[in-house]
Every structure is written in C-alpha cells, then in structure tokens.
Amino acid sequence: GGGDGLPRYVADDxxxxxxxxxxxxxLGVTHTPRPEDWPIMSTHRAxxxxxxxxxxxxxxxxxxxR
Incomplete structure (x- = not known):
C-alpha cells in the first residue's frame, strides 16, 4: 500500500x-518526569x-x- 507518494504528486509540475x-x-514531546512536576506539571514548552x-x-x- 501507500500509493505512489511524492513522485506522483509532483509529476504534473x-x-x-x-x-x-x-x-x-x-509536534511530538517527550517529557522526562522530575520531582518538581509532582503533583502537577506547571509548564512545558514546545x-x-x-x-x-x-x-x-x-x-x-x-x-x-555600511
């Protein structure tokens, strides 16, 4: 499966x-818990x-x- 992908999409130029x-x-975020995060994680930036x-x-x- 998966089709022809990008080559087919750009073929008509x-x-x-x-x-x-x-x-x-x-956007995927991986969070490593810290003691400061318990009981509520206050912020996390992305x-x-x-x-x-x-x-x-x-x-x-x-x-x-100049």
Whole structure:
C-alpha cells in the first residue's frame, strides 16, 4: 500500500506561485518526569521554527550599505 507518494504528486509540475501553501506539522514531546512536576506539571514548552533553506543564492546582508 501507500500509493505512489511524492513522485506522483509532483509529476504534473504545477506552479506554486499564486496558490495556497498548506503545511501540516506534527509536534511530538517527550517529557522526562522530575520531582518538581509532582503533583502537577506547571509548564512545558514546545516551539516550531520555519527556516528557509537555499532561499537566497548568497547572504543578502553582504550588500547592505555600511
């Protein structure tokens, strides 16, 4: 099972410009209990950062005026 996956999805080569991009993100948290967590765990932080990779061909800050 599982279908053809990503190769089939990108086979028609549709452009992204002018379309709506959707990102489904699943965050899993593993918590190691501590004595301070008993009887109630007060807080637990989780975060997500979206960082482009290869968006620019070089660092755009190099051409900023000084």
């Amino acid at each position: 549709e452009p992204l410009a002018g379309g709506d991009l959707v990102l489904w993100y699943t 975060s997500v950062r979206l960082i482009p990779s290869g968006f620019f061909t070089k660092n755009p800050a190099l051409t900023l005026p």
